[in-house]
Amino acid sequence: MLNREFIEKQLPGTAQDPRNRPLMRFGKPLDPRNNSLNFIRLILSLMVLFAHSFYIVGAGNGPIFKDENLGGWAVAGFFGISGYLITGSRFNNRLGVYLMHRVARIIPAFLVCLVVMAAVFAPIAYYVQHSSLHGFFQTPTTPANSIFANMFLKIHNYDIAGTPAGVPYPGAWNGSLWTLYFEFLCYLLVAVLGTFAFFKKSPWPMVAAFVLSVAIWANLERIDPYIQNNADFNLLARLVPFFLGGAVVKVFSKRIGLSWQGATVAAVLAAAAILGLEGFGNQLAAPFLAYLLLWISTWLPSPKLVMTNDVSYGAYVYAFPVQQLLAVFGAYHWGVWWFTLAAFIATMPLAIASWLAVEQPIMRLARRRV
Template identity: 30%
Template sequence: MALTNQLAMNEVTNAADHRNNLTALRWFAACLVLYGHAFVFLGLPEPLFLQWVPMGQLGVYIFFAISGYLVAQSWQRDPSVPRFLAKRALRIFPGLLVCTLLSVLVLGPLLTTLDMATYWRNEHTLGYFTNLALYITYHLPGVFAQNKLPHAVNGSLWSLPVEFFMYLLLALLGLCAAWFQKTNSDDQTIQEPSKFSQGLTAMATVCLMGLTALWAWPSTDAWVFYRTDLRQIPLCGVYFMVGASLFQFKLNKYFSLSNVVLAVVLWLCLSREPQVFAMASWVVLPFVVLAFGLGCHTWLSRWHARDYSYGIYIYAFPVQQTWVSFWPQMPLWAYLLCTFVTTVALAALSWHFVERPSLKFKPFR
């Protein structure tokens, strides 16, 4: 199949029936996070993508861009807040629950430097379960105390409350749009039901861009609420909202090879101005990611039945910390191989026995 056909997406329904490259692209994003973290755990400088962001952060941005598009699509199909949130919760919490249980009941007892009685009596052991309320706790008593990144059991969980906040924001925008359309149904100035929704999405996107440029970037101190650095909401949320905007404004018609090449070339031309380059990434990265992801490559599109990306994301951090705690001087290539194989095995078990069975309970109208 020609590359232009792989990138093109003529029907929005492509994203729904999974005949696209999105699952493979989520795999790629999860593996970028694993790859970037490997350097940190071994005490090496993490490589930057185009001298812009660390590889792990790039993977997170890709996740948010894809999520914004698909979640906006999900809301449009079924604009019910209870069903919308139930679908999102069923995607996040079953896998997180099992990962948390394994961390507390298996990983902790095996690797803690404390005796078992002290470990179980420690308030932080039970406190680790606050992760299930997205009130993120990163350490278990005595676990990974001697690692180069000490005490951190699962640092990747920081993005989950940010992601869920974006779900709530999108639902709020949808409710506001629905209310406006209902109260102005007789207003002849409204040409299309979706215009106000598009306007709200665009406004939210521009606001997040402004918050990123004027607050999140210049700020050197974390603004923590509910154990989440609030700066991450605009930093990651801007990619989510641009992804949502690409769906809302039906810009998939511009997903072609020529437009992708043009966007990337223009983006690279801005590389000498780091701040402008980063700002351009807000639009270029989601555009390129979704243009490729919503295309259909014969081999890549077959990955939809094995969506291990979430499992890779939530298991990679503790797996990598475990390997490096036993072999801190392991060569990078061997470390990447061992952690990748172990993580994918756990992610496969999570997908086939926890995540996919849970998705069968998704409510439909």
């Protein structure tokens, strides 16, 4: 009689089936329960806050490296990490479940942020500007229209009833939200790619998709005349390579784990691409940048509360309106550093409230419905 251990080693579909064993060649896989990705994303959110402080206090663009300021590099990091995680989510879930999770993660907290800006931030600024709320609900862009026009992630109106005004960066309550539309388009792109079996069976189709995205960005000047210099296409072309760079790391994750040796190689290749290639080097470096961030998450200490509570999204969507409201009250006179500190202190309670009251409950409800 064949014993159970021998049968389990031979039968397809069992844990011992050689076809189901990880193909890891070196390095360790990312431990989903023991990493500091939440903390890294929070740091990236605060980098965006700091970068925006320069604009909001009227101090220029801030530090710029290879055509991107700190906020641009932070967004690239966000997209790289998302590309890794979201690709894993798509490949492990049915399309309907995947889309439900993506909508639950990004849309509800976004809508609440729109309402908070229209019902709290804008009225305060309008009162400061006019010494009353007379005309607030009828002045273009009306509060109701600011919500309705922007509720599908595409930001059409940045002001609310002519506020904020009298500040160094007038007419925009939230200069961070525009990226969410393009991030969701990346979610849809991976949703489509995940319907083709060959994207799951081999890593090379994803590599081809990434290379194509870099080629489009590198040749954007030649493409622009055919799309009438469409701004949305240009922004998407700029960001998709960073997202697919993270996806490339994910599809190779069973073969190439996270290690200091891999991080060293990734750092060298990223530096070579960024420093050596004008115009598209940043995008070409995307997989290596994503690998570095993932590797850092395996050893960077993270506060335990942050490991289990992802407040980075709330920090990202509320930082800009908080900064603008501070500016309305004249805080931009404090200078970049003190202004940034004040904005950080004022933003975090809103970020925590967003996580505890909106994001976490909605995500739990979405998981229960699967």
